[in-house]
Every structure is written in structure tokens, then in C-alpha cells.
């Protein structure tokens with residue numbers, strides 16, 4: 161994944177916060193996606209930042225090393241991209 | 248708030264029992280408003296309760312939902328809470344004001360009934376002039392660029408007009424034509440309007456033909472008629488999932504705030520005047536009973552049917568209404584009818 165790439169939320173996504181979980185609903189695909197607390201953090205900062213910025217913020221928030229942060233963030237962003245929630 | 252496997256995506260909300268028409272087949276036997284319908288303040292609280300439970304979509308129905316004097320206020324408030332909104336209406340009281348509010352509220356679609364050409368439509372809807380008014384309603388919605396679904400409830404009386412209604416819908420700019428067979432409950436419980444087995448089989452073939460012919464002009468959806476080979480059913484077949492989503496991703500709110508898993512069956516799962524929606528969805532034994540339904544326990548023809556997993560015995564409400572047994576066969580399925588003839 162190109163870590164300089166900027167990540168944006170797609171339009172046509174509705175969200176519901178149920179405390180520990182975040183549920184996203186895509187109006188385009190009609191699909192639901194359920195996130196845990198950490199994935200929710202990543203989703204919230206997909207606002208035009210680069211992948212590497214997101215990785216840095218994630219590492220800082222959860223006090224983990226950059227290697228772990230990189231793979232977590234890449235995994236989540238890959239899922240979000242494949243399912244059409246971010247571009 | 249998902250109850251492990253079940254998430255309340257869509258709630259169908261009967262805002263009122265009041266209706267200005269007198270459809271021959273109304274499963275709710277709607278007409279007069281109930282005395283104990285939710286007030287505007289109570290509706291406000293229920294909307295918040297639905298939001299907190301994670302519901303995404305609300306389908307307002309009735310009766311005729313637009314009969315409520317506060318209908319546009321309810322729409323505005325629902326929109327403010329970021330719900331996806333759709334409305335099912337008989338289409339006869341749509342006006343400029345209502346259409347512009349629906350547009351502002353970004354409604355996903357408005358479903359209106361279109362049961363036949365003029366005479367047939369008026370006959371089934373119980374009002375002379377209903378056809379002209381619904382056509383006017385559709386035009387008004389389309390002038391506001393609102394997505395319109397035309398719902399045709401197919402009965403013995405109008406089964407030969409499907410193609411005409413489909414063509415009319417396309418010419419009016421309707422986005423989707425939606426065909427359902429009549430439900431043998433409410434005013435249609437005596438079965439007089441029901442299709443027989445041969446009619447259902449030919450209806451299925453006719454819909455396949457019409458789909459091929461008109462799919463470029465208009466979206467087309469139709470009920471399964473007891474046939475499950477269609478491409479759109481593939482995900483259900485692959486995941487061994489039932490088509491009926493009652494208590495699994497959907498449920499119903501009655502005009503007085505009672506929650507039920509299914510619109511036809513008034514089994515009370517909870518009361519939104521005293522409980523939150525999340526509590527009812529998660530903890531109601533009635534919801535649980537629907538969820539734990541096991542197609543392998545179906546009886547009669549349904550019990551022997553190779554389609555019972557995807558079909559789930561079609562409509563359990565009909566089984567209960569007509570046989571008093573949640574696991575009985577559905578008397579409106581063509582396979583059940585054919586078997587009865589040969590027994």
C-alpha cells in the first residue's frame with residue numbers, strides 16, 4: 161500500500177455508534193460493516209490524511225510500535241477500500 | 248446493539264390505522280385511526296429509541312401514513328436523525344407540499360399502489376377516482392425527482408393487467424415495478440381474491456417474460472411465487488438464509504407503539520411506551536421464537552419441500568392464521584394447493 165496515499169470516506173455511508181461498536185451502512189451496496197473500538201478510531205480519521213499519518217496517530221493512540229500500527233491500519237484500510245467505504 | 252447475529256436494519260412503522268381508501272385485500276383492515284395511536288411527542292421518543300438501537304432505515308406505512316396531520320413533521324424529524332426514509336402510500340393524497348418535504352428529507356423511495364387500469368384499480372381500492380389520484384400523485388413525486396416504486400398487489404381480478412400496469416408505470420417514469428401476490432389475511436382472509444396454483448405458476452413465467460422485455464425501461468421486482476432459482480436469491484441459497492427477515496433484520500411498529508416481528512401477525516414483542524426498542528429487539532421472547540424457527544420442523548407439504556430452507560414455509564403468519572399452527576404448511580403456496588388436489 162502506498163503510504164503517501166490520502167484516504168477519504170466515501171459519501172453515501174451512514175453510521176451508528178453503539179458504544180463499543182461502530183456500524184457502517186453503505187447506501188450503495190446495502191451492506192453493513194461492524195467495527196470494534198480500534199477500527200472505529202481508524203475510520204474516524206479517514207478524512208483526507210495520508211496512510212502514514214493515520215498509522216502514526218494510531219500508534220500514538222494505542223501506544224503500540226509502528227510495525228504493528230502499520231499492519232493494523234493497512235489491513236483495515238484494505239477492507240474499507242474493498243467494500244467501498246473509503247477511496 | 249446487535250443481538251449477536253441479528254441487527255435491526257429496517258423498521259416498518261405503521262404510523263396510523265387511518266386510511267381514506269377501502270382496499271379489498273388490506274391485511275390490516277385499515278380505515279379509522281385507533282384511539283391509542285402514538286402522539287407526536289411519543290413518536291419523537293420512539294425515533295430516538297430507534298436511533299440508539301442502531302436502526303438505519305424506517306419505512307413509514309399505515310393505514311395511509313399521510314393521513315396523519317403531523318406526517319410532514321414526522322418526516323422532517325426522522326430526516327434530522329439521519330435515518331434512511333421510505334414511505335408506502337396509496338398515493339392519493341400526495342400534493343406539492345408533501346412531495347417537496349419528502350424531497351428535502353432525501354427519501355429513498357415512495358411506494359405507491361397501482362393495482363390495475365382505471366376501473367380495476369378503483370374496484371380493488373374501493374374508491375372511484377382513486378386511479379386518477381394515484382397517477383396524479385406519481386406525477387407530482389416525479390416532478391420533485393423522487394424515486395417511486397409502483398406496487399401491484401396481484402389478485403384474481405387484475406392478474407391479466409400486469410403488462411399494462413408495467414407499461415403505464417414505465418411511461419410515468421416510475422423507477423421500480425414491484426409485484427406481490429395478495430396476502431390471505433385481513434379483508435382478504437376469505438381467500439376470494441387468492442390465486443390458484445395454476446395461476447401462480449403462470450404468474451411466475453409471465454413475470455420472467457416481462458422482466459426480459461421491460462428490464463431496460465424500469466426496475467422490476469416480484470415475489471418468489473414458490474420458485475427460487477432466480478439470480479437475486481443466490482446469496483440466500485449460498486448462505487442457507489431464509490428470505491423472510493422478520494425479527495432478523497426487520498420488525499414492525501404498530502400505530503400504538505406495539506412492536507411485532509411481522510406486519511401480518513400481531514404478536515406483541517414489546518411496547519415502546521414502556522420499553523426501549525433495544526430491549527425489545529434483544530430480549531423479547533416473541534422475537535426469539537421467530538429467530539429460533541426451524542424449517543425442518545415444518546409440517547405437511549412444506550415439511551417435505553426441498554425449498555423449505557430458503558422459503559421458510561413462505562409466511563408463518565398465514566400458517567398461524569389459517570391453521571393455528573406456526574409450523575403448518577402455508578395454504579397459499581401453489582405446491583401446497585397442488586398436493587391438496589391429489590390427496
Ligand code: SF4
Nearest residue numbers: 549552558560561580
Ligand atoms: S411448499 Fe412450503 S416450503 Fe415449499 S415453496 Fe411452498 S411454502 Fe415454501
